[in-house]
Amino acid sequence: MKRICNTILVTGGSSGIGAAVCSMLADDGMTVYAASRSGRSPRPDAPGIIPVCVDINDSASIISAIRRIKAEKGSLDAIVCCAGNGIGGAIEDTSSEEARYQFETNFFGTDNCIKAVLPLFRSQGHGRIITVTSVAGFIPIPYQGYYSSVKAALDMYMKALAIECRRFGIQCCSVMPGDVKTGFTSARKRTAASQSPDSPYYAQSQKSIAKMEHDEQNGMPPSRIARAIKRQLGRKHMKFTVVPRLDYSAIRVLERLLPTKLLLWAVGLLYDN
Template sequence: MEGTVLITGGSSGIGAETARLLADAGMTVYCASRRGIAPECDGIIPVTLDVNDESACERTVQRILSESHRLDAVVVNAGNGIAGAIEDTSDEEARYQLETCLFGAMKTIRACLPAFRAQGHGRIVTTTSVAAIVPLPYQGLYSAAKAALLSLTESLAIELHGTGIQCGSVLPGDTATGFTAARKLTQAARGEDSPYRASLQKYLKKIEHDELSGMAPHRIARAIVRQLKRRRMRPRVIPRIDYQAIGLLVRLVPTRLKLWIIRLLYC
């Protein structure tokens, strides 16, 4: 593979593994995050970027074009998670969740599109989540943010038809990364008075165990690289057969049954 790619959320987990794989494959990788750190590897250039800063996203793309004279792909991967019942989530906390996972992703994509359009080609892979198609309790805002990003990715694929620009998503299931430690509880969820306290603690114990014993980030990175290599990108890629089965199940069963199964699993 040749060319230049921008990865957001490249300082750890899935983004860092994707950067490594793409650099090994011969690409020049601009690996962006707020900390500005990246795997030390030939072909990887660390970039300090907060995806919630629109002009910083645009400056990053300008820098790439002036140094590399091309931008072939973007992996829209930066993300974070909050946890807490919806009743225990303030508007400000909800906005914080949507800020990076949805609006930050939009800012990244908007910054890249003019360059892709001028070249007549470009590839966009968004990292969404199985949580986009499985509404998680106590991570309702995270599920909503990822569902919105998945929907936006698919709308974009339609809008970009015929331009030479393709986009698609990768939906990881539980993956062992820095995501678990970085998750923030909402303020009301931390209080003694929350009616959800016991149920939330049980949920957190399960989800933390599932994530920390989940897939290696390398598994998701391989799926992202395969998306980038495909002649025709797939709208949705779900890594690993058990999560693919979940994806099929939630499409086939009535919503009431789907919600019942999710409640049995998590509450």
């Protein structure tokens, strides 16, 4: 059977979910450009993976990677946007610079990538855009309020984009993982004020973030998310939203059904107790 996607650009391809996506797609015979600031190959032994140095906060570096792919392969079938990071700390303990940092890569960096591929996708008459958002985009996570906010914003952006782009043959999908064991946990920054014992949130935020980090490090392997992404790339029509693993999809259903008061109470029991 003819494969739908042959050439894919994966941002955040050097580590975690992005690295697993690169590996799985390359094993399936696709050519994968693995973009990251370090330009590290997630698997130097895999001939189908081509590492590229890209900082998604620098539009010029993304545009030059896309020009290179066009020159080398003639077309690009999909972009999978995995590059991202997290910050931890209560909202009152987060400066506006720190909040902007959280939005910089996760939202504006991803937006840079999508804007850079759209002209090519429109001219081809096809293209697929997958962003890795998070369960935190529909469950409000205390002490990660800006992370939850940026993932919710990105999810809504993807839905609007899906409507705008469908007439050009472009499909969009937001993949929302729960806890995944990756380098994301150790890369998380704590806001400056949240680390001071003088903060009124200090004890609770330390405890709560430690619990989240424990859950992440005991979470799914990144290959579980890669499998969900590969499945979407193989479908004629991608789903708009994918929540990998049954328990997390059940949480998504509950979030829609429960009154907000009850939802906040339940999340508080988990992370603010």
